[in-house]
Amino acid sequence: MKLFVRFFPVLLLLPFCKNTNTETTMPTQRPDYAIAIHGGAGTIRKSDITPEQEAGYRAALDTALTIGETILKNGGMALDAVTATIAYLEDNPLFNAGRGAVFTHEGRNEHDASIMDGRNQMAGAVGGVSIVKNPIRLARAIMEKSPHVMLSGSGAEQFAIENGLDTVAPSWFFTQRRWDSLQKVLEKEKAQQPRGQLKPSRFEDQKFGTVGCVVLDKNGNLAAGTSTGGMTNKRWNRLGDTPVIGAGTYASNDGCAVSCTGHGEYFIRYAVAHDVWARMVYGGLSLEDAAKQIVMQKLVEKGGEGGLIAVDKDGNIAMPFNSEGMYRGFAKPGERQVLIYQTE
Amino acid sequence: MKLFVRFFPVLLLLPFCKNTNTETTMPTQRPDYAIAIHGGAGTIRKSDITPEQEAGYRAALDTALTIGETILKNGGMALDAVTATIAYLEDNPLFNAGRGAVFTHEGRNEHDASIMDGRNQMAGAVGGVSIVKNPIRLARAIMEKSPHVMLSGSGAEQFAIENGLDTVAPSWFFTQRRWDSLQKVLEKEKAQQPRGQLKPSRFEDQKFGTVGCVVLDKNGNLAAGTSTGGMTNKRWNRLGDTPVIGAGTYASNDGCAVSCTGHGEYFIRYAVAHDVWARMVYGGLSLEDAAKQIVMQKLVEKGGEGGLIAVDKDGNIAMPFNSEGMYRGFAKPGERQVLIYQTE
Numbered sequence: 179m180k181l182f183v184r185f186f187p188v189l190l191l192l193p194f195c196k197n198t199n200t201e202t203t204m205p206t207q208r209p210d211y212a213i214a215i216h217g218g219a220g221t222i223r224k225s226d227i228t229p230e231q232e233a234g235y236r237a238a239l240d241t242a243l244t245i246g247e248t249i250l251k252n253g254g255m256a257l258d259a260v261t262a263t264i265a266y267l268e269d270n271p272l273f274n275a276g277r278g279a280v281f282t283h284e285g286r287n288e289h290d291a292s293i294m295d296g297r298n299q300m301a302g303a304v305g306g307v308s309i310v311k312n313p314i315r316l317a318r319a320i321m322e323k324s325p326h327v328m329l330s331g332s333g334a335e336q337f338a339i340e341n342g343l344d345t346v347a348p349s350w351f352f353t354q355r356r357w358d359s360l361q362k363v364l365e366k367e368k369a370q371q372p373r374g375q376l377k378p379s380r381f382e383d384q385k386f387g388t389v390g391c392v393v394l395d396k397n398g399n400l401a402a403g404t405s406t407g408g409m410t411n412k413r414w415n416r417l418g419d420t421p422v423i424g425a426g427t428y429a430s431n432d433g434c435a436v437s438c439t440g441h442g443e444y445f446i447r448y449a450v451a452h453d454v455w456a457r458m459v460y461g462g463l464s465l466e467d468a469a470k471q472i473v474m475q476k477l478v479e480k481g482g483e484g485g486l487i488a489v490d491k492d493g494n495i496a497m498p499f500n501s502e503g504m505y506r507g508f509a510k511p512g513e514r515q516v517l518i519y520q521t522e
Numbered sequence: 523m524k525l526f527v528r529f530f531p532v533l534l535l536l537p538f539c540k541n542t543n544t545e546t547t548m549p550t551q552r553p554d555y556a557i558a559i560h561g562g563a564g565t566i567r568k569s570d571i572t573p574e575q576e577a578g579y580r581a582a583l584d585t586a587l588t589i590g591e592t593i594l595k596n597g598g599m600a601l602d603a604v605t606a607t608i609a610y611l612e613d614n615p616l617f618n619a620g621r622g623a624v625f626t627h628e629g630r631n632e633h634d635a636s637i638m639d640g641r642n643q644m645a646g647a648v649g650g651v652s653i654v655k656n657p658i659r660l661a662r663a664i665m666e667k668s669p670h671v672m673l674s675g676s677g678a679e680q681f682a683i684e685n686g687l688d689t690v691a692p693s694w695f696f697t698q699r700r701w702d703s704l705q706k707v708l709e710k711e712k713a714q715q716p717r718g719q720l721k722p723s724r725f726e727d728q729k730f731g732t733v734g735c736v737v738l739d740k741n742g743n744l745a746a747g748t749s750t751g752g753m754t755n756k757r758w759n760r761l762g763d764t765p766v767i768g769a770g771t772y773a774s775n776d777g778c779a780v781s782c783t784g785h786g787e788y789f790i791r792y793a794v795a796h797d798v799w800a801r802m803v804y805g806g807l808s809l810e811d812a813a814k815q816i817v818m819q820k821l822v823e824k825g826g827e828g829g830l831i832a833v834d835k836d837g838n839i840a841m842p843f844n845s846e847g848m849y850r851g852f853a854k855p856g857e858r859q860v861l862i863y864q865t866e
Contacts (some may be wrong), residue, residue: 299791299824305649305761306674326760327787330650331675333759415677416670417649424768424793443671447643449768449796456800480643 211250212394214487214495214508215242215263217273218387219439222503224519232518238270239507239516246391247509256393256401256435257295257318264291264314264403267389271353273505274387276312278353279407281360287351287407289313290421293321296400296429305330305421308351311344314405317421319343327423331415356410363411386501388420390437392429392489400491402427402435402451409442418442424452431491433459434468440484440501444477454488465489469496555594556738558831558839558852559586559607561617562731563783566847568863576862582614583851583860590735591853600737600745600779601639601662608635608658608747611733615697617849618731620656622697623751625704631695631751633657634765637665640744640773649674649765652695655688658749661765663687671767675759700754707755730845732764734781736773736833744835746771746779746795753786762786768796775835777803778812784828784845788821798832809833813840 217239224232246263249255268276279287291313292303302321305328310316316338320329329337339345388406395401404427406420419426419442426442428451429435436451445451450472457468469488477484478500485499487506495508497517507516561583568576590607593599612620623631635657636647646665649672654660660682664673667685683689732750739745748771750764763770763786770786772795773779780795789795794816801812813832821828822844829843831850839852841861851860 294791301791303790324758325787326756326758327790328761328766330759330761333757337758412670413677414668414670414681415674417672417674422672422766422768423790424766424796428793443669446647446671446767447638447645449772449793452768452793452796453800456797456804460800460805 209493209510211247211396212489212493212495212508212510213243213246213250213259213263213391214489214497215239215246215267215389215391215506216437216439216485216487216497217267217389217505219485219499219501219504220386220483221501222505222518235272235505235518236516238267238272239505242266242391243507243509243514243516246393250393250395253396256395256399257293259393259395260293260391260401260403261314261318263391264389264405265312268312268314268405273389274356274407275389275405276407277351278356279351280356280387280410282408283411283413285360287348288412288415289405289407290417291317291403291405292421292423292427293317293403294401294423294427294429294435295321296402296431296435299430301327301423301427303328303421303423303427304334305417306415307331307334307338308348309335309345310338311346311350314403316343317403328421330417351407359410367411386440386442386484388426388439390427390439390487392435392437392487394435394489394491394493398431398491400429400431400435400489402429402437404437404439419445419450422446424449426451428452428455430455434465434488434490436486436488438484438486439504440477440499441482444480444482445484448472448476448480448482450477450486454486458490465494466496469498473498473500553837553854555591555740556833556837556839556852556854557587557590557594557603557607558736558833558841559583559590559611559850560732560734560781560783560829560831560841561611561849562733563829563843563845563848564730564827565845566849566862579616579849579862580860582611582616583849586610586735587851587853587858587860590737594737594739597740600739600743601637603737603739604637604735604745604747605658605662607735608733608749609656612656612658612749617733618700618751619733619749620751621695622700623695624700624731624754626752627708627755627757629704631692632756632759633749633751634761635661635747635749636765636767636771637661637747638745638767638771638773638779639665640746640775640779643774645671645767645771647672647765647767647771648678649761650759651675651678651682652692653679653689654682655690655694658747660687661747672765674761695751703754711755730784730786730828732770732783734771734783734831736779736781736831738779738833738835738837742775742835744773744775744779744833746773746781748781748783763789763794766790768793770795772796772799774799778809778832778834780830780832782828782830783848784821785826788824788826789828792816792820792824792826794821794830798830802834809838810840813842817842817844
């Protein structure tokens with residue numbers, strides 16, 4: 179009942195939402211640390227996935243949480259926890275980031291990533307790189323070793339090489355599953371389009387694969403990071419929200435750290451990650467209300483599918499999404515959850 | 523005296539600002555239309571410029587205003603006014619956008635641009651194109667003819683060709699002045715850096731050339747656009763704030779339209795264009811206060827040089843900048859100003 183009263187004003191505002199499932203925690207005092215992760219949002223149905231696949235996703239999310247949590251427990255930096263956690267998710271072929279990235283129209287893998295330090299709003303972002311093993315490490319190197327925030331394409335790859343980051347042959351990123359997805363989409367496109375017109379198919383692969391991590395460390399510092407292979411069959415060196423600071427990633431110690439996943443174009447147009455921060459800092463909302471308003475109201479109203487994870491300076495966590503599922507999890511001292519579907 | 527009382531609270535907050543020169547207009551009722559433009563901010567001193575050069579800049583800004591104003595007077599769309607005005611500024615070799623763009627470290631011209639429609643937050647952005655005559659037209663084509671917001675590099679050029687945009691040989695963008703600027707910077711870099719270390723020089727060319735336009739049309743619709751050649755001697759396919767929706771450009775009919783110019787990395791990290799909107803919509807500030815707070819307080823405090831132009835849904839205009847000068851102008855029915863320096 180108490181919970182109902184607490185949520186009643188929000189519920190009143192959400193009669194048309196597809197999904198009001200937004201796990202949140204309400205600590206009475208700031209926890210020692212907090213971490214949340216996501217592995218993408220979209221059409222994720224229990225009926226479409228085998229028990230073995232589901233177990234694989236849950237195990238991978240759990241491992242990712244453990245990697246970040248271990249760093250935090252030992253007093254490590256928020257930025258280090260974000261980097262290590264995302265690097266693991268990039269190396270895991272289950273997720274659409276790093277190894278396991280989806281293919282572009284031309285059959286390539288083009289990776290985007292960004293990271294932001296809540297202490298000072300330093301940020302690094304990279305768009306469209308194909309030979310860097312861990313794009314999140316490149317985003318961090320751009321933040322720490324260049325005067326720039328955002329590098330792209332072959333120039334960003336040159337920067338990676340100059341700065342000694344691990345590079346790999348493009349075949350490192352190949353997975354049969356993603357290749358088959360592209361072929362399926364291309365065939366559909368061929369059947370649908372009149373000859374000679376190669377308009378891109380819109381979001382046939384309705385899973386917006388992205389990985390992300392947001393963290394509050396023992397020193398009260400926030401950080402956020404996001405990494406993705408983008409959209410199956412993407413063309414023209416399309417960049418989504420992941421490498422756009424303010425859209426896919428934002429962090430500022432005076433508010434919150436946010437990482438988004440979903441139909442990137444909407445997340446850019448509504449500057450979603452910065453918007454959550456702004457609703458808190460300028461609008462005086464709680465993290466939970468700020469995150470819900472943009473994901474469950476604004477984006478639902480506009481047709482922008484996806485979700486986000488966020489942690490605020492007091493260790494509150496919000497993970498709203500308006501799609502059928504979102505691979506996600508969070509951990510704080512004494513608390514841990516790994517989730518996929520809307521209700522479980 | 524009345525003016526002093528009005529500004530007194532703001533003045534109290536600004537004791538350390540380098541520049542509190544922010545022309546604003548306060549109409550009692552919404553004007554039929556309003557347009558503001560900029561041609562870049564930075565170290566622009568009267569002593570560094572000949573009277574002929576100054577007259578050239580003023581004439582170009584005046585012509586740009588006339589182009590946009592004519593469209594607005596005739597009941598044209600905000601988007602059309604923004605596009606035509608910026609295309610003129612791109613074609614004019616005086617400004618660092620289109621023809622007249624600065625050179626990258628490798629001696630190329632790489633253009634970025636973005637545009638946003640306040641009616642529906644549709645947006646288009648392009649980063650790092652070298653053969654498209656008017657990058658602002660490409661940004662608009664991306665918005666209107668692709669399912670994406672942001673394209674980059676050679677993929678964006680391919681999209682431009684497929685969509686029949688004017689392309690030119692890279693030499694179209696060559697100007698002796700910008701070439702000489704690059705040579706000067708490269709020589710300085712060579713002298714300063716130990717052999718083999720080619721760290722980028724930081725902002726030797728302290729003029730952040732960008733062009734931008736914000737508009738309120740007769741139907742009450744807002745639009746914003748920005749275009750640039752970026753930073754002299756930029757490397758690694760660096761992208762600044764210009765192609766980043768939320769950083770260099772933002773527009774939403776419920777608040778304002780914003781176009782930024784300055785040290786792009788800061789404008790990305792503070793999502794400046796979206797921030798002005800958020801301070802208005804969530805924070806309840808006037809356009810003037812919102813724009814001043816981010817440019818004259820936050821950016822000054824953080825060391826981010828530059829400025830912005832903004833128009834709100836009531837036709838108020840703000841043009842704050844914290845650098846020595848900003849090429850700028852605005853027009854409304856019965857009002858028109860073209861300005862360069864802090865005080866004039």
